[in-house]
Amino acid sequence: MDRYNELSKTYTPSEFEDRIYQNWCEKGYFTPDVTNDAEHFSIVIPPPNVTGQLHMGHALDETLQDILVRYKRMQGFNTLWLPGTDHAGIATQIKVEERLREEEGLTRYDLGREAFLERVWAWKDKYEARITGQLKKLGTSCDWSRQRFTFDEGCSRAVREVFVGLYEKGLIYRGHRIINWCPRCLTALSDAEVEYKDQPGSFWHIKYPIKGEDGYVEIATTRPETMFGDTAVAVNPEDEAMKHLIGKTLILPLVGREIPVIADDYVEIGFGTGCVKITPAHDPNDFLVGQRHSLEQIKVMNDDATMNAHAGKYEGMDRYACRKALVADLEAEGYLVKVVPHEHNVGVCYRCGTTVEPITSDQWFVKMKPLAEPAIKAVEDGTIRFIPERFSKNYFNWMNNILDWCISRQLWWGHRIPAFYCDACGEMTVCREDIEVCPKCGGKVRQDEDVLDTWFSSALWPFSTMGWPENTADLQKYYPTSVLVTGYDIITFWVSRMIVSGLEQMGREPFHTVFIHGLVRDAQGRKMSKSLGNGIDPLEVIEKYGADALRFALSTGNSPGNDMRFSDEKMEAARNFANKLWNASRFVRMNLTIDRVELPDASKLSMEDKWILTAYEKTVATVVNALDHFEVGVALASIYEFIWDVYCDWYIELTKSRLAEKDTEGNLVAQNVLCYVLLGTLKLLHPFMPFITEEIYGALPHGEDAESIMIARYPVHDESLEFAKESAELDRVIAVIKAIRLRRNEMNVPPSRKAKVYIVTKYEESFAPSTHAFFARLASASETAVAASFGEDVVSADNAVQIVTDSATVYLPLADLVDMEKEKARLEGESKKLTDEIARLEKKLSNEGFVAKAPAAVVDAERAKLAKYQENLDGVKAALAKLKA
C-alpha cells in the first residue's frame, strides 16, 4: 500500500485541487490527438465576454460541459473541448470607456482610435487571464493549446471571409434604414439588442389645423418632440369617420409647415383619435408608411438625442427637455387639447439602459430570409435538436419572423467593416485584403469607420476556431461539433446565428444537439445581477467549499431548461457529500492490506458482496443511460444514493466483521470487493466531481488501470455481475434489521440494551449464520436464532414483542420494557392499515376492466402484493391473539 497516497484526516479540497489540475495539464490529458480514429466528441465553449469575471451562470454552463466532456473522454471518444473568449464589442468598450472617464477624466475621442484600442487590448489581456484562471479553478478540462478569441487573427480572417462572401452573394448590403440608436453608446443596435420596459407616459392630444378650413384634426402622440419631423398624417381609408380628410392639407402647429393627409391601413380604426402623425425618420412603422407614400424623411435629432436645426428654437435641447418646452408652448398657443396618462413599452439599450431612439441612417445589413430557410429546416428535420425539445418553438418563432440583421456598429472595438470608399470617384470596394487606392480610379480610399456586431463573429465560432477558411485537420475531425451547451437567454442572439452561418459557410450544421439550461438565481429566486448586488462569485464559493462541491451543487436536482436557485444550504449539502465520500474512502483504505484489486470469483463472494455488486451494476446502467440522455441531475442523484445510502450505510457496515478478521479469505474478499466497487463508483462520479475522485483514486490500489482516473475507462454495465437471488436474500435481512430498529426506537430502547432476536421464517437461507453478526452490529442483538418456528416457552417467556415483516416474524424479548397496552394498540393500527390496503387491492382486482385490459405483469404484481399483505395480516392477527390470551 505504500506506493499509494495517504488521505488526510479531514476533507480539505484546497490541499489538492490545484495540484491535481496542474498535473492534468502537464500530462496533456486535455489535448486530444487529432489523428486518433476514435469517433469524435467535440464542444466549443460559449465564449465568456472579456468584460469581467465569471459568474454563477458561467459556472453552471462550464460544469455541464465538463461533465459531458469528461464522460465521453472516459468512454474512449476522441474528445475536444475548445475554450476561448469573446471580445464583446459594445460591452467591453463601455467598460473601458467608463474606467477611462473615472480614472483619467478622458473620453475615447481624447485618446483617438489607435490609443484607445491599445487600452482595450490591455483590458482584454487582463480579463481573459482572469477568466481562464477561473475556469481552471472549476476543473474544466478544456484543451488550452487550442484557446481562441473572437477577435484574434484567425477569427478575424474568418469574419472577413464571411463578410466578403455574403456581400458578393448579395446577402450583405448597405442601406439607409431606420435602426435602433443608443444615444449614450452612440451606436446602432440590432433588434435583439433592444429590451422593452413598461414605462408610464402620456398621450398628448394636439390640434393640427386644416388648411383653408376652420377646423383641425386631433392627433394623439406619445412623442410630441418628433413633431418637427412629421411629413404626413395618416388615416385608415376604411374609417368612415376619418376618410373625408384624405387629400386635405394640414398645418403643423408652431412650425407652420404643410403636410398632407394620406390613407394607410396601418392606422387602426377606433384606436386613439383615428389619425396618426407620420414621422418617417423617427419611428419604424412610420418609416414603412413613408416608404409606401414616398414621404420625405426629416431627422430632427443629433446622434446624442439633442434636437437639431429642424426643431427651430428648440435646437440643442435634449429630446426630453424639448418635449417639456414644446408641450408648454403648444398649450400656451391653444394647440393642446388634453393629456392622457398612458403606460407604454419603451425600448432601451440592453447594455446601458438608455431609451433607444429609432433613427434613419446608413448601416450594413444581412439579408436573413434566404439564410433562415435552411436553418429552420435543419431543426425541423431533426438534423439539430434542442433539449428540452420545447426550445425549438422559441427558435422557430424567431426564425420565421426574422428581419434583416443590422450588423454595423459605430464603435471602435471590433472587426472593422472591410468596405473602402473612394472620394474621388465615389466607388465602394468590399474586399478580403486591405487596399489603399481605388481599383477603379486609383484615388485614395478610406475604410468604413464602423465595426461589426460582436455576434457576427460569435456566429462563426464553431468553425472559425478550428482554422476555417483553411480546411484544417481539426475542422475535418471535430466539425460538426457534438453538443452546444448554453442558456435559453441567447438562443436568438447566438444559437440561431451559428446555425445559419454553419450551414451557409460549411454546408453542415455546427452541432447536432443544443443542450439548454436555465438561469442560476439567488436563494430568493431573483436573477443575479450587479444592480441588485446579489451575485455570488464562484471563486469565493470554491475557496470555501471546494470546486467539487460547487459542481455538485450546480448539477444536482437541476433539470434541463429550468432555472435553479443557489444557496448556502445547497453548498453545505454538497460539501457534506464530498466529506462522506472522503471518509468512507479513508475507512476503506485503512483496512487495506492488498496491493492490487481483483474481483474474486463468484463462488467466493458472500451474499452481501453479491448484493453490493448488483446494486452497483444497476447504478452503472442508470448513470450511463441518464448521461446519454443529458439527464445530468438524474445521473448524479443515483450515484449519490448509491454511495451514501447503499455503499456507506449498508455495505461498509456489513463488511466490518470480515475486516476485523485477520488473514482470512473472507477478509481478502471483502477488501477486494470494497475496493473494486469504490473504484468503479469513483469513475462514475469523476465527470461530476473530478478532483476528489482523482485524489482518492490515487490513494487506492488501482493496479494496471490508468495512472489517472480521468483517462480510465468509464464503467460499462455488466449483467453477469448482477445476482438477483442473493440480492433479494440480503434485502430480506435489511428489511428485518430496519423493522427491529423501528420497534426499538418506538419503545425508546437504547442501543446499549441488547436483546435476543428470534426470527421465524421460511427463508432460512437468507438468515444463514453468516448474517447473524449483522443483527448484532446493526440491530443490537445479543444473540440471533432462526427457525421455522419456536416453542411457546421461547417466544412468550420474556414478554416478547412481535414484529411482522414480509419475510419473517421476529420476536424481541424485551421483558419489562414492553408496555402491553401500547403493543396492542400498535398491532391493531397495523392490522387496520393492512386491512385497508387489502380492501383496496381486492377492489382493484375485482374490477373486470382492470384484469382484462391492464398488462399481465401489472395484474400479477398487484396479486402478489395482495397475497403478501394477507400473509402479513395473518401474522399480525396471530400476534394480537397471543396478547389477548
Next chain:
RNA sequence: GGAGGCAUAGCUCAGUUGGUUAGAGUGCAUGCUUGACAUGCAUGAGGUCGUUGGUUCGAUUCCAACUGUCUCCACCA
C-alpha cells in the same frame, strides 16, 4: 397582442415513455461519544401532487379550461 414554462412535504426541488403505500436535500422531533465521518448514525412526523372537467380499467403523469406565477417574442400612434 403572440408563444412558452412553472404550480408536488415548512423551505428548495426530483419524479425517464399513465399502474410504487408519491421521493430527495434541507428544516423539524426523538434517541445515539456503535473505532470513516456529529460535515455523522438510527427512527419518525409532514403531501386529497394549484382548481374544475375530459380521455382511460386506472391520471401527480395525457388533453381542455380556469387561477396564480415567471420568461421569451412583437408592439398601436
